[in-house]
Amino acid sequence: MSRDPDYYQTVSLKLSEVLNDIGVNERMILKRRRMYLLWETMETSTYRLLGTNMSLYRFGSQSEGSTTIGLRSDNDTLVCQSESNVIQDWSQWQPGKLNVLMIQDETTSPGYCLLQWLRNDEPLPLPIHHIPNSKLTVSRGKVLLKNTLLREIAAIEGRVINGPAASRQGRPGIADQDHVLAFHCKSWPAEAQPWLEKQGIGRWPTEDMKRYCETTGCFVVPVSSKNGQNEELEWRISTSHAQRCLMFSLNITKLRCYILMKMILKTFINPQCDGVLSSFMCKTVLFHCIQNTNSNNWVQSNLLPCLMCCLTVLQNFVRQENCPHFVIPENNLMAGRISPHNKVRVFEILQKIIQSKGRALLEIPFDDLGTRLQLKINMGEAFQYHGTPAQMFAEISSLLLYNIISDISRNHKLLLESMHDGNEMVYKRLSDFTLTLTRMYRAMGFNSLEKSAVRLLTPLLPSSLGSVIASHDIYTTGSISPEALDWFSVGLNSDVSSGGLKLASALYCVGDMERAEFVxxxxxxxxxxxxxxxxxxxxxxxxxxxxxxFMHKCNTGNEEVIKHITAFCVRFLRCEICCVPKELQYEMFRSTQEERLERDEISDFWMDWAVVDSLPYLYFLQYKTYGALHRMADQQCALANLVTSIETEQTLTHRETALNLLGQCMEQENQHIDALRCYMISLNIRARSNAANFLICRLIYVLFNMQEPAPN
Known part of the structure; x- marks a missing residue:
């Protein structure tokens, strides 16, 4: 094949086809970017609603679209504390703010700084004898902010520190999530000022891009350089916003080249060389290559030569042990990272890959890239062992949309967490949230991303508000007010089921069985x-x-399909108890005092609510409603459906609650042994903080009294 004069062009085109087939194409990249930008906008809006002045950003491969399913890239979240005013010049000081001055001197590494804490009443340094908390220390006559504050937060939340990130790891089936705490500086880094003036052969980045990058400022993240003298005091200067701008400007060939570099890194280099190179180094190499080559080179028919060019530049960087940061070239990304042994090993591996003229790519296992390329070159489309392009696109689309849907549920949970048990307080908070989101929606541009985010966040709140009002109505008057019904009506289209089930639950509890059955x-x-x-x-x-x-619907649409294909779990706060059947009310009191002390305060607060998956709750409510209407055949059909849903539906999060409801239905059917079996299975799923512990005791008491001989 290598004797073919058009060898590089032929392999480049086949390689481009393979990457297209696994989802590295314009359509899927744009979808990835939209979903992740929507995700970060929803999270930021939620925290702003809660009064927390934070902004969340989803930087990295997932939001850039520079990944594949097989690469399993982490979800990188930068959490920016917006209350602080990080400045590079005293003229930027603001009264009443937490002002922090970036300092660079002979002790700081290029691309890093110290943060000096300033007074908030006048533009002066904080006196060294006045240190308000343990996050500050005195060094060289200045009050400096330590970079170890992230460790304190991570320790509380059970996270693992990984560089500047706190990671949640080790959960099967869930991608690792890195959370990086950062402060934002509105001004462009002084060290990066020369970059704005630099121009390469490729005339990239353009002047417009540079002007935009300058407006994004920078972040400072809590991590020191490898060779720094101030391990607990240095903060890294990050230009993540600018990096995103640069990545979003790349054409499909450049992105494919970057993804191939990451696959090569994970296949050949890092497993043998202690992970010495990073994907960020590959990105930096790509940027340098684009800047210093003619833009006409970056076409699909030239993908393999472009890749070889990048690998050659990476090899030169390894030889020199210097990978200059693209925006701040004085910052050597390889400083202190490569041992003499690994330097030789990485150089040799890269040399072999370059000399293979692309044959090494046949050994890449990620997304079956090597196998797919072999088939494209030798057999065309005649035979395939792996997923078709349509299947790959559907899988990517469904994973992206599932993340958005999960975030809607997560943000709804966070908003409910801020509530207190008092009905009036919950009513006010829910009303404020709903009205604030409505005002935000009306004030936004017609097709803005923010508008889409608010449109997704809002629908679950009206059902909760309607239920809170209805619960108070039922308690005080035994009926449901028109106001409550209006809010229920607004929330009916939040998704396929949860809004309708909250309404049906309230109607059942007030005894309106005909309307409950209709809903x-x-x-x-x-x-x-x-x-x-x-x-x-x-x-x-x-x-x-x-x-x-679900996958098909996700593949054919974006976030607008969510309400037609999603069933959220149904959540009831304690102040909604009058809208909850007595069988489900037990879930609100599932934890003993001892179990409450052992619970995770951050993640387990939902255990004080009644929460149930939509499908089993639908069948449970049908069972109870049909029973009240004396429609016995329909009631038994609902019971059979409830059993089937618990046994066959794999994606039940609250299966133990569904089993507890089923057990109580079995008790009503006088099938006490089956009821006991349901409760025991429930306990096998969740041994502690489970209402089954009480239900078993109650059932045993009933069975014991049934067996007592009648008195003479």
Missing amino acids: LRNTEEKYDLNTTEPVCACYDHPVNYPRPG
Whole structure:
């Protein structure tokens, strides 16, 4: 094959086809970017609603679209504290703010700084005898902010420190999540000022891009350089916003080249060389190559030569042990990272890959890239062992949309967490949230990303508000007010089922069985078992492979399809107790005092609510409603459906609650042994903080009294 005069062009085109087939194409990249930008906008909006002045950013490969399913890239979240005013010049000081001055001197490494704490009443340094907390220390006559504050937060939350990031790891089926705490500086880094004037052969970045990058300022993140003299005091200067701008400007060939570099890194280099190189180094190499080559080179038919060019530059950087940061070239990304042994080993591996003229790519296992390329070169499309492009696109789309849906559930949980048990307080908070989101929505541009984020965040709140009002109505008057019904009506289209089930639950509790049955029948009609995906973010759990109908809908649309294909779990706060059947009320009191002390305060607060998956709750409410209407055949059908849903539905997050409801149905059927079996299975799923512990005791008491001989 290498004797073919068009060898490089032929392999480049086949390689481009393979990357297209695994989802590295314009359509899927744009979808990735939109979903991750939407994700970060939703999270930031939620924290702003809660009064927390933070901004969240999803930087990295996922939001850039520079990854594949097989690469399993981390979810990188930068959490920016917006209350602080990080400045580089005294003229930027602001009264009443937490002012912090970036300092660079002979002790700081290029691309790093110290943060000096300033007074908030006048532009002067904080006196060294006045240190308000343990996050500060005195060094060289200045009050400096330590970079170890992230460790304190991570220790509380059970995270692992990984460089500047606190990571949640070791959860099967869930991607690792890195959270980086940062402060934002509105001004462009002084060290990066020369970059704005530099121009290469490729005339990239353009002047417009540079002007935009300058407006994004920079972040400072809590990590020191490898060779720094101030391990606990140095902060790294990050230009993540500018990096995102640069990545978003790349054409498909440049992105494919970067992804191939990462695959090579993970296949050949890092497993043998202690992970000495990073994907950020590959990105930096790519940027340098684009800047210093003619833009006409970066076309699909030239992908392999472009890749070889990048690998050659990377090899030169390894030889020199210097990978200059693209924006701040004095910052050597390889400083202190490569041992003499690994330097030789990495150089040799890169040399072999370059000399192979692309044959080494056949050994890449990620996304079956090597196998796919072999088939493209030798057999065309005649035979395939792996997923078709359509299947790959559907899988990517469903994973992206599932993340958005999970975040809607997670943000709804966070908003409910801020509530207190008092009905009036919850009513006010929910009303304020809903009205604030409505005002935000009306003030935004017609097609803005922020508008889409608010449109996704809002629908679950009206059902909660309607239920809070209805619970108070039922307690005081025994009926449901028009105001409550209006809010229920607004929330009916939040998703396939949860809004309808909250309304049906309230109607059942007030004794309006005919209307409850009508709502339940409509909900069941909308709930397509082949398409609707149950989603719950009450706690972290492995994500099963979505059903085909769900994947198809995700592939053909964006976030607008969510309300037609999603079944959120149904959540009731304690102040909604009058809208909750007595069988489900037990879930609000599942924890003993001892169990409450052992719970994770950050993640387990939902255990004080009644929470149930939509599908089993639909069938449970039907069972109770049909029983009240004396429609016994329909009641038994609902019971059979409840059993089937628990046994066959893989994506039930609150399966133990569904089993507890089923057990109580079995008790009503006088099938006490089956009821006991349900409770025991429930305990096998969740041994502690489970209402089954009480239900078993109650059932044993009933059985014991049934067996007592009648008195003479």
